[in-house]
Amino acid sequence: MARTVIAVVSLLLLSACLAENSVTGRSQFIMIPPSQDAALGLEALNEVKKTAPVVTEGRMAARVQRIGQRIAAISDKPELPWEFIVIDEPVLNAWALPGGKVAIYRKMLDNLDDNQLAAVMGHEVAHAVLRHGAEQMSRAQAQNLAIIGLGVLVSSQTEDQETAQMAVGLGALAAQGFVALPHSRKMELEADHIGTIYMAKAGYDPRHAVSLWQTMSRLKEGGGAQPTFLSTHPSDDKRIGRLEARMDEYLSYYRP
Numbered sequence: 001m002a003r004t005v006i007a008v009v010s011l012l013l014l015s016a017c018l019a020e021n022s023v024t025g026r027s028q029f030i031m032i033p034p035s036q037d038a039a040l041g042l043e044a045l046n047e048v049k050k051t052a053p054v055v056t057e058g059r060m061a062a063r064v065q066r067i068g069q070r071i072a073a074i075s076d077k078p079e080l081p082w083e084f085i086v087i088d089e090p091v092l093n094a095w096a097l098p099g100g101k102v103a104i105y106r107k108m109l110d111n112l113d114d115n116q117l118a119a120v121m122g123h124e125v126a127h128a129v130l131r132h133g134a135e136q137m138s139r140a141q142a143q144n145l146a147i148i149g150l151g152v153l154v155s156s157q158t159e160d161q162e163t164a165q166m167a168v169g170l171g172a173l174a175a176q177g178f179v180a181l182p183h184s185r186k187m188e189l190e191a192d193h194i195g196t197i198y199m200a201k202a203g204y205d206p207r208h209a210v211s212l213w214q215t216m217s218r219l220k221e222g223g224g225a226q227p228t229f230l231s232t233h234p235s236d237d238k239r240i241g242r243l244e245a246r247m248d249e250y251l252s253y254y255r256p
């Protein structure tokens with residue numbers, strides 16, 4: 001009986017949360033309504049500002065804001081409350097929060113020219129437009145619920161409390177914030193594709209999306225920890241191959 005109820009509720013939840021993305025046509029499972037994106041993103045950004053060296057004024061911030069706003073303006077959601085910030089840390093990383101809050105780390109600014117930076121920002125703007133953060137969060141929450149359910153099931157069927165606790169602990173792990181959660185491989189390739197269209201439409205040469213990943217590949221060889229932007233699953237070669245295969249399409253959007 002309980003199992004039937006859970007199954008029916010899950011099914012209702014699932015159908016209520018599946019929506020076709022108007023940009024990609026892909027069906028996405030998202031439990032967060034679009035109306036909440038802006039508030040969630042702002043809340044998360046305020047949390048970041050408490051602990052990270054966020055820069056919103058000066059030359060570095062102005063550069064990021066100039067490129068970012070140009071891309072946001074031609075994106076599919078120019079109406080989002082876009083905000084572009086710099087995090088003054090020597091890290092090769094960038095991320096986007098729901099509602100269009102985008103951060104670029106200083107090491108990116110130090111090593112990339114404006115066209116390559118536009119490729120990074122096109123990619124991040126695409127993540128925000130396509131609601132990848134909300135989608136990733138929804139997946140983690142669904143997994144969390146499933147794992148807690150599994151933990152309860154395990155603990156009711158075995159004396160092994162440790163196993164049950166471990167199952168619940170895994171759930172807590174999945175409930176990390178937007179910033180720490182890596183996107184799926186599919187989302188990364190989607191952000192590369194839509195992001196390159198955006199950068200081209202904003203007047204940046206899309207061939208620099210390829211040179212970006214070549215540069216990143218070179219910079220990574222220095223070693224060190226892999227931030228979210230780099231540790232995601234598609235390899236640089238795969239990303240470059242996909243971008244080169246569709247370069248004619250990207251160039252057709254390019255108005256220098």
Ligand SMILES: [Zn+2]
Pocket residue numbers: 123127183187188191229
């Ligand atoms: Zn990404």
